[in-house]
Amino acid sequence: MRDSERISRIASLIAQIWELQKETNFLQLIETLKGDYSMQQTGSVEKQIFIKDDEFEKFLEEHLNDLIRENQNNLR
Template sequence: MRDPKRIPRILTLLFKIWEQQPDLRFNQLVQNLQAIYSQQNNNFGKRHFYEKDGEISYQNYYIDLFYLEDDQWEKFLRDYWSEIEEELQEREQQITPEVVDEIVQLFIEAGMNETEVTDSLKERIRLFLKKESKWLTIEALLIAIKTLSLTERKELVEKIKRI
């Protein structure tokens, strides 16, 4: 009998991974993960077939992990999640006090009063950068903020204050 405790462990891993890619539909996520697993494991589960479109016949494939044991899938998901965690930690380390101060200066240039600069605001800026660094590097985020108009910077600081 298979260990029933594997179910919450595997679902928790899928949940964490999916949270980092919220724009994916669930089946997109699963299909992407299956393709990665297959690529990393000598094309395990890759099934080739031929399709005919009128007179033209072409080869295609799909991934079938029906026979993959849950412990192997769980190990793959754990390793995949570990890679994501490492990347998140690296990005978070790039959010230095100097980076936060640089953004504060950009907001002050846009008309924010210096008395509004608090530790709480700086923490919210850090949280904003952490969240947005899923999509862009910290360097790219800085460039993006610098290229905003003064009005857009004001809008951004108001958004950050509500985080």
């Protein structure tokens, strides 16, 4: 059985990322995240890949941390 809490965790990460990129439309954000993940995994955004929830969740956590660091550096 899949971890039912994953939905809340992943949705929360996406919401936090979106809050840091308010100028981005929702579907644009999702497509960008998917493309960035695909590029990281395969070196191409053209390849269709199966994305496992736990791997994507880890990617989102890393992406969020990168955005937070960027914002902190921009405030200095």
